[in-house]
Amino acid sequence: MKTYINPERKQWSELAKRPAMETDYLRSTIQNILDGVKKGGDKAIIEFTERFDGVKLDDLEFPKSKWENYTNNLPAELKKAIQTAANNIKSFHQPQLNKPFLVETMPGVKCWRKPVAIEKVGLYIPGGTAPLFSSVLMMAIPAQIAGCKETILCTPPDKNGNVHPAIVYAALITNVDRIFLAGGAQAIAAMAFGTETIPKTDKIYGPGNQFVTTAKQMVSEQGVAIDMPAGPSEVLVLADTSANPDYIAADLLSQAEHGADSQVILSTNDPSLSGKVNTAIENQIAALPRKEVAQKALLNSKIVVFEDFETAIDFSNTYAPEHLIIQANNLEQVAEKINHAGSVFLGPYTPESAGDYASGTNHTLPTNGYARAFSGLSVESFVKYITFQEITREGLENIGDTIEIMAKFEELDAHKNAVSIRRKS
C-alpha cells in the first residue's frame, strides 16, 4: 500500500476520491434487456437466462413447497450460525420500527403519522462462486419486521438451474414468500415491471455487479424505488499508536478480498504503522485463496499518516467510509467525533466481518462517500410514512385566518376559497 505523509488539506479530496465507475457504456445494453422483459415477460427472462447463465429453465420459480426438503443436507453448523446471526439482526432491527404518533397542533387540529410497510419488495441476491446468504438475512429481516405483505427474492441459477441451499435456508427462516431463478438486469426488469410469473414490486433492494446496479438506477428513473446507489465496497481503518498492526492487516485484507475494485484506507498518526501493516499484509495474504483479488484492490489503497490523531479523524470524516474500524485509545470520545460513516467498528476485538455477518447491524451500507447523506439499510427502508389530519369546525376557525392569509399572499385563491366556503357554511 502506498503511504502518504502529512498530506495538505487541499489534497484531501483527491486522496478521498474513489476510482471512477464508468457505466454509461452499459446503458444501451441494459435498456435492451429492460425493454425485452417489458415486452416478452417470462419468455424473455428464460432467453436471457440461457444466454447469460448458460441454463435453459422450465420454471422460473423455485416453489416454496420444496424449500424445506431442499435444505435438509445443509451442514448443521451452518444452519446454527445462520440462525444465530438472524437472531442478532432481529434484536438490533426491531427497535427501528417507529410507532405512530399524534399531535393536536391547535385546539381542533389533530395531525398524526403512521408507518406503513411497503407492500411488495424485491430482493436481489447475486450469483457467482459463493452464495451470499448473509445478504438474504440483511434484507429479509427488516422487511419482515416492517410487515411487508410480499417479499420476493431473485437470484441467478447455476449451470444446472439450481440455487444454493444456504440461500434457500436463509429465505426460509426469514419468511421470504417466493424465490425466482433470475439474475442480472433481467431480474431487475422483472421486479420493476412484472412478468406472468414474477410479480412487479414497489421497491428493489440488494447488491450486484455493474449490470445489476446500473439496471437498478435505470428503473429508478422510471418510477420504481431502490434501496440506495451502490458502488464498490470500502473500509477505512482509523488507528493510533495503540493499534495492533496484525489486526489492521487482517481487516484491510477482509475488505480487499471482496473485489479488485474494493478500496481500503489506513488513516493514522503513527508513522511506524505503515511499515508494520505492510509487512503484516505480506505475511497474511499468502494464505488467502482470493489473494489475487486482494492484491489488485491494494493497488487502489492508501496509508495516510498525519501528525496528530485529530487530523486522522478529520480525514476519515472527509472520506466518509462505508465501514470505519477504529483501534484507538478513548474510543468513546473518538466515536463522538465521527460524523460521516456507514457502520463503525470500535476496539481491537471488533472486526468488520462481525458486522458483515452476525453482530446485528446491517451490512448494506452507503459507499462512495454517500455516507455524508445516506444511511445503511434499516427497517425504515421497508416503510413509508403516511400523515393524516382531521380538523373540527372549531379547529377550522382557529386555523382558518392563518391559511387564508398565507394563500392570499401566495396568490392561490382556490386554496383560500376551500377554507372560506367551509367557514361560511
Add this chain to the structure above:
Amino acid sequence: MKTYINPERKQWSELAKRPAMETDYLRSTIQNILDGVKKGGDKAIIEFTERFDGVKLDDLEFPKSKWENYTNNLPAELKKAIQTAANNIKSFHQPQLNKPFLVETMPGVKCWRKPVAIEKVGLYIPGGTAPLFSSVLMMAIPAQIAGCKETILCTPPDKNGNVHPAIVYAALITNVDRIFLAGGAQAIAAMAFGTETIPKTDKIYGPGNQFVTTAKQMVSEQGVAIDMPAGPSEVLVLADTSANPDYIAADLLSQAEHGADSQVILSTNDPSLSGKVNTAIENQIAALPRKEVAQKALLNSKIVVFEDFETAIDFSNTYAPEHLIIQANNLEQVAEKINHAGSVFLGPYTPESAGDYASGTNHTLPTNGYARAFSGLSVESFVKYITFQEITREGLENIGDTIEIMAKFEELDAHKNAVSIRRKS
C-alpha cells in the same frame, strides 16, 4: 370533468396513469448548465441569471445582516400567519426525531445506532409570480429540528434582482443560514458542486419546474442526494353519499389551480355527485384569478363512480395519491384502509389547503404514484443513521464461531481470518 361509471379492474391502471412527463429533451441543455457552473463557478451563475432571469447581479448572496430590516414592511397579519404555521409545523415535526438506541445482541456484543444530521443542506424555492414562502417553512423547520449545521436557500431573483420579503421572513424565523439569488438548473448545479460563493451541499431539497426537477435528478446520478423524485401535484377526493359537493369542488379546484399539469380525481360510490360536483365547479371557477390554469388541469381529471365505497377505496389505493381527501361516514375505519397516499385529509372541515400551509404536516409529498414506496418530507429526510458496534474479548468468543462458519461458506477466508487472528492472540 369526465365521468367513468364502474370501470373494470383491468382498466384501473390506465385510469390511474399520470400524464407522461417527457424530460429527456431537456437533459442536454441542462448538462450544459451543470458543466458551465462546474467550470465557471460564480461567473457562470451570474451569466445564466442574466440570460434566464433577465437581471445582472453584482452579488449572489443576500447577506443575513440585511434580512431583518428587509422584512420590516411585511404586513403584520402575514408575519403572524407565517409564525403560527411555523409553530404548528414544529409541533408535528419534533416527535419525528428518533433517539439513539443500544442493543447488546449477545453478551459482549454491543450494537447501537444514532441519528446524525446531514451537515449541509440546500433548499430550492422557485420564483414565478407568487412567493412560495410556505415551502421555506416545510423544509427549513425539519432541517432545524434535525440539527443541520448549514442550511442554505437558493431562489431566483426578480427582474430587479430582489427576493420577496416573505421568503426572507420565513428563512429568518427558521434559522436558514444563507440566501443566494440563483434559480433554475444553475442553482441546483451550484448546490451540487459548489462555487466560490455558494457552498456545495450534501443534499438538495425543494420543488421546481421541469428544469429544476430534471437537474436534481441529474446531479443525483452524480453522487448528490435529493429529497425525492418530483412530478406535478395531484389530489384524489374519496367521497360517499354523505359528502358535500361544494367542498369537493373547492378542494378539486385548489389542486387544479397549481398548474395545467395538475391532476384531480374524485372516487365515489354516489352517482349523483358527478353532476353536482361538476355544477359546483362551474359556479366556483368563474371567480378564480387562475381559472385558465384550473380549466386546463380539469381536462386531465376524472370522476370515477363505483357500486360500493369499498371499491372506491381500493381505487384510491391503486392511484396512490399525493393528497387524499376523505369525506365519508366512519372516517376512522376508512382511514385504516388507506395503504398508499402521501397525506390524508379527513372529514368535511379538513381542506387540503390546511396541510399545504398550516396544520403541521409537511406539504412536500410523493407524487406520480411514488406514495407506494416513498414518504413525504420529514425530519428523517435531514438525518442519516450511523450504526456502531463494540465487541469485547469475551463477546468475540461468543460470536466468533458464527462469523467464521458463515465466512467459510461464503468463501471469504480473509473475513474469517480477521476473527481467527484475534481469537488466537
